[in-house]
Amino acid sequence: SQQGEEDPQALSIQEGENATMNCSYKTSINNLQWYRQNSGRGLVHLILIRSNEREKHSGRLRVTLDTSKKSSSLLITASRAADTASYFCATAKTGANSKLTFGKGITLSVRP
Amino acid sequence: DAGVIQSPRHEVTEMGQEVTLRCKPISGHNSLFWYRQTMMRGLELLIYFNNNVPIDDSGMPEDRFSAKMPNASFSTLKIQPSEPRDSAVYFCASKRTGDTEAFFGQGTRLTVV
Numbered sequence: 001s002q003q004g005e006e007d008p009q010a011l012s013i014q015e016g017e018n019a020t021m022n023c024s025y026k027t028s029i030n031n032l033q034w035y036r037q038n039s040g041r042g043l044v045h046l047i048l049i050r051s052n053e054r055e056k057h058s059g060r061l062r063v064t065l066d067t068s069k070k071s072s073s074l075l076i077t078a079s080r081a082a083d084t085a086s087y088f089c090a091t092a093k094t095g096a097n098s099k100l101t102f103g104k105g106i107t108l109s110v111r112p
Numbered sequence: 113d114a115g116v117i118q119s120p121r122h123e124v125t126e127m128g129q130e131v132t133l134r135c136k137p138i139s140g141h142n143s144l145f146w147y148r149q150t151m152m153r154g155l156e157l158l159i160y161f162n163n164n165v166p167i168d169d170s171g172m173p174e175d176r177f178s179a180k181m182p183n184a185s186f187s188t189l190k191i192q193p194s195e196p197r198d199s200a201v202y203f204c205a206s207k208r209t210g211d212t213e214a215f216f217g218q219g220t221r222l223t224v225v
Contacts (some may be wrong), residue, residue: 025196031211042203066207099167104153104155105155
């Protein structure tokens with residue numbers, strides 16, 4: 001079964017609004033990562049947060065991690081039409097020697 | 113570096129034929145992953161290698177699928193015989209061991225008719 005489960009499955013917002021996407025997982029992890037996929041392309045890494053970190057920022061991205069709830073959120077502030085894509089969380093399980101397992105993804109549509 | 117290189121980009125084959133997908137990871141990366149992506153199942157991990165050794169192949173659907181990594185710069189995923197339900201986009205990704213990001217190839221879109 002998938003280690004990471006994102007919600008919502010689909011999100012549609014207006015340009016300029018913030019987009020919040022959530023991810024839950026089941027086992028202990030070394031790190032959690034968020035990726036983006038444009039239609040017909042491969043996945044591109046956005047941000048990595050380690051299990052001993054609670055929050056990280058990168059440009060307009062903010063990711064949080066709550067290991068007690070086994071959940072993470074990705075916030076995109078001041079969204080742009082170019083942010084339209086699918087977003088995936090991926091987890092690296094503790095002791096699993098680099099294995100990365102992905103959720104099913106969230107489809108984000110940003111209307112201009 | 114040119115990134116992770118996959119070939120072919122598109123493959124159309126008839127049911128029962130053998131299909132071989134190829135991947136060249138980024139130089140210096142010692143972990144390599146094969147994923148399959150479909151609308152129904154999302155992104156499934158098929159198999160991954162560390163230092164050319166298969167570590168976990170529990171995601172390989174059945175005996176028709178096999179993967180090899182004969183050296184640090186090349187891996188193949190073979191389907192023999194292929195079936196229509198194997199139609200999907202197959203991604204190869206590589207990374208360094210540890211808390212590092214994975215780099216994905218552009219994928220191979222496989223259609224089995």
